[in-house]
Amino acid sequence: MAGKAIVITSGKGGVGKTTTTANLGTALAMLDRRVCLIDADIGLRNLDVVMGLENRIVYDIVDVVEGNCRLEQALIRDKRQNNLFLLPAAQTRDKTAVTPYQMQELVSKLKEEMDYVLVDSPAGIEQGFKNAISGADQAIIVTTPEVSAVRDADRIIGLLETEGFKEPEVIINRIRQDMVQKGDMMDIDDMIEILAIKLLGVVPEDENIVISTNRGEPIVLKPEKSRAGQAFNNIARRIDGEELPLMSLEKDTLLKKIKRIVGLS
Amino acid sequence: MKEGVIIDLLKKLFKNDKDVSSKNIAKERLQFILIQDRIKLSPGEMESLKEELLAVLSKYIDVDSSNIKMEVDRHDDMMALVANFPLKRSV
Ligand SMILES: Nc1ncnc2c1ncn2[C@@H]1O[C@H](COP(=O)(O)OP(=O)(O)OP(=O)(O)O)[C@@H](O)[C@H]1O
Ligand SMILES: [Mg+2]
Numbered sequence: 001m002a003g004k005a006i007v008i009t010s011g012k013g014g015v016g017k018t019t020t021t022a023n024l025g026t027a028l029a030m031l032d033r034r035v036c037l038i039d040a041d042i043g044l045r046n047l048d049v050v051m052g053l054e055n056r057i058v059y060d061i062v063d064v065v066e067g068n069c070r071l072e073q074a075l076i077r078d079k080r081q082n083n084l085f086l087l088p089a090a091q092t093r094d095k096t097a098v099t100p101y102q103m104q105e106l107v108s109k110l111k112e113e114m115d116y117v118l119v120d121s122p123a124g125i126e127q128g129f130k131n132a133i134s135g136a137d138q139a140i141i142v143t144t145p146e147v148s149a150v151r152d153a154d155r156i157i158g159l160l161e162t163e164g165f166k167e168p169e170v171i172i173n174r175i176r177q178d179m180v181q182k183g184d185m186m187d188i189d190d191m192i193e194i195l196a197i198k199l200l201g202v203v204p205e206d207e208n209i210v211i212s213t214n215r216g217e218p219i220v221l222k223p224e225k226s227r228a229g230q231a232f233n234n235i236a237r238r239i240d241g242e243e244l245p246l247m248s249l250e251k252d253t254l255l256k257k258i259k260r261i262v263g264l265s
Numbered sequence: 266m267k268e269g270v271i272i273d274l275l276k277k278l279f280k281n282d283k284d285v286s287s288k289n290i291a292k293e294r295l296q297f298i299l300i301q302d303r304i305k306l307s308p309g310e311m312e313s314l315k316e317e318l319l320a321v322l323s324k325y326i327d328v329d330s331s332n333i334k335m336e337v338d339r340h341d342d343m344m345a346l347v348a349n350f351p352l353k354r355s356v
Contacts, residue, residue, distance in 0.1 A: 147291050151298055157339075158303065183286030190292050194299065196339040 003034070005107045005117040006239070007136035009160075011152030013123030015144050016173040019209060020232070021120040022050040026218040027236030029084035033115040036075065038107070039089035040132040041122040042097055048088045052079065052216020062090035065102045071109060080221065085114075095127040100134035107135030116239075125159060133160065139168040140200060145175055145186040150194060157197055169200035171235065176205045188246070201235035202246060203228050296336060303337040303344055311335070318348060327353040 008021045018041070025037045039047035042062065048054045059074035064087070071087075078084035087110075090097060110117045121132035133139065139160050143153040153170065160168045172191055179185035192199055206228035212219040220236070223229035227247075234244050301311060315333060322328050334349040 147295050147298070150295055151302065154299055155302060180288075183288050186288050186291055190288065194292065194295055 002111045003115040003117060004138060005111055005119065005136045006138045006140060007119040007121055007133050008140050008142060009121035009129060009132060009156060010123060010142045011156040012149045015149050016142050018046045018050050018120050020142050020171060021047060021118050022218045023220045023232035024236050025084060025118050026081060027220040027233050028116050028240060029081035031236060031240055034083045035116045036085040036087060036110050036114045038087045038117065038119045040119050040128065042089045043094045044122065045089040045091045047120050048086060049216065050213055051086060053086055057088050060088045060090040062093050062097045065098050095131065098131050100130050103131045104135035133163060139165045141168055141170045142173050143170060144173055145191060154195060157195065167198060169198045170195060171201050171203060173203045174205040175202055200238060201231060203231040300335060300337045304346060322350055329353045
């Protein structure tokens, strides 16, 4: 049976699409799924760096569509999970180097081999976005709890619905429980009310993300060390069909911390 | 330091969350922005839509014009303009 292609998109830039793609891909691979990540941000290649695979790139997505190499030759196998692959973006070309039709062909070819194909979309609503969504069966919108990011997310949701995406889902990233408690940040309920779409998960603001990005190691590899890693793991399990309640964002009690470290929660 | 904590506590106890907290301001602004985005109307057009609706309704009923609320809601793949024109209490 063919796999499922999911595009990770946002509208506003810098809200965490690439971080989300890297972590969900790694987490799904850790669940023994075969996964391919596509970096559709042509000209601003990033996913390879977040994955720590930048030194292994030989060919890229533009080489594949232009016939300079076969698809398999451009796929980079992950260092840690041997069932995880990356199709890197080209760094020296622009978004017009790939057409939506070519993208669709590529994705459907990959779906034959993979359980999940995750497409990291560039910011914006232009050609790069149109490429990224072609061939995807499902869309995930990443947003932060800020006015401008939510506004752009709403715009994207509208566009996705016009393009026939049935049930786009949202991930709220970088939520800060201390600010929510003070009434200085919109909470989960506010966001669901405003956007009126299904919430796939919530990821807290977490400095460990910066550290893991520095190292080129997705944070889900060490979920016991961070709330964000745990959140991404939960989201991956939801994508994979598990019914999991939303993670509580309260501060960890010592007991909870211990439980998490020994794998009880 | 201590006084600061106490003042914060008092503020928390006495403040009217709805008015002061910045998240509510964010939420209100967003809701207004999204109406315009979703139905592609400028703030000016929104205002005249409201005025004209009010004018028509006022011909038949007593509308409390200070409390009008308009929103665009999304349900699955449908959008709806929800306008709320409260009636004046008859005496
Ligand atoms: N939950 C988080 N906590 C802390 N930092 C985060 C979190 N999520 C993302 N970041 C940081 O935010 C920055 C932007 O993230 P990322 O590159 O994933 O965004 P993006 O949406 O892919 O951006 P672009 O639109 O430029 O492609 C990065 O430096 C990343 O480390
Ligand atoms: Mg990115």
